[in-house]
Amino acid sequence: MSQHALHLSVNGEPVDANVPARRMLSDFLRDDLHLTGTKRGCETGTCGACTVLVDGRAVKSCLSLAVQAQGTSITTVEGLSDGDTLHPVQQAFLSCGGLQCGYCTPGFMMTSVAFLKENPKPTATQIRSVLNGHLCRCTGYSQIVESVMQAAEHMDGH
Ligand code: FES
Ligand code: FES
Incomplete structure (x- = not known):
């Protein structure tokens, strides 16, 4: 080929x-x-x-x-990370228990990073909507939404 x-x-x-x-x-x-x-x-x-x-x-x-x-x-x-310093989205997933087996996690985090750049102060409904194209077999999604909310607070528009 x-x-x-x-x-x-x-x-x-x-x-x-x-x-x-x-x-x-x-x-x-x-x-x-x-x-x-x-x-x-x-x-x-x-x-x-x-x-x-x-x-x-x-x-x-x-x-x-x-x-x-x-x-x-x-x-x-x-x-995503800056050397040993996790990206705020990574840190929030860690702090909020937004992952278990972690297989889905990179995908959720990459979409969240792109989303938060455009939507620095999202509602939980907006987060659920943008993460609609992702599946997680483990977490039940609530902690993932919390993780993105917390990342938004810590990033505060950055
Ligand atoms: S592996 Fe690409 S969407 Fe599932
Ligand atoms: S943490 Fe296991 S599939 Fe999402």
Whole structure:
């Protein structure tokens, strides 16, 4: 299969790669770049576990081709913290018990980060609505909503 040259930024680092036309972004991130924080779940766009930020927008990477990421800036869950300092969204999930097994958590956090940038003072209803495209088998969702509320308070519009 023909290879396509790809140049993009991932978690602030330049990446050059050659990928087959049909390589999914989730597979590229996990298998080629070894960024396994991005999870593969349903691989049909239903569970949200594979969500990453592409130019700041939450995207389900199991539905995107790697070649579509040409020239973009991607953030995965590995790129959220600042060294040892957790991102406020990560810290809030930890403090509020917004995770159990953690499989769904990177996806929830990436969508929450993008959402809070646009909606710094969300209501619980807005949070539930934006997280609609994510599935969690463990938490029952209440702690996840609390986590995003707490992150919003701590970020205070930043
Ligand atoms: S693995 Fe992408 S939405 Fe489920
Ligand atoms: S914490 Fe286990 S699936 Fe969400």
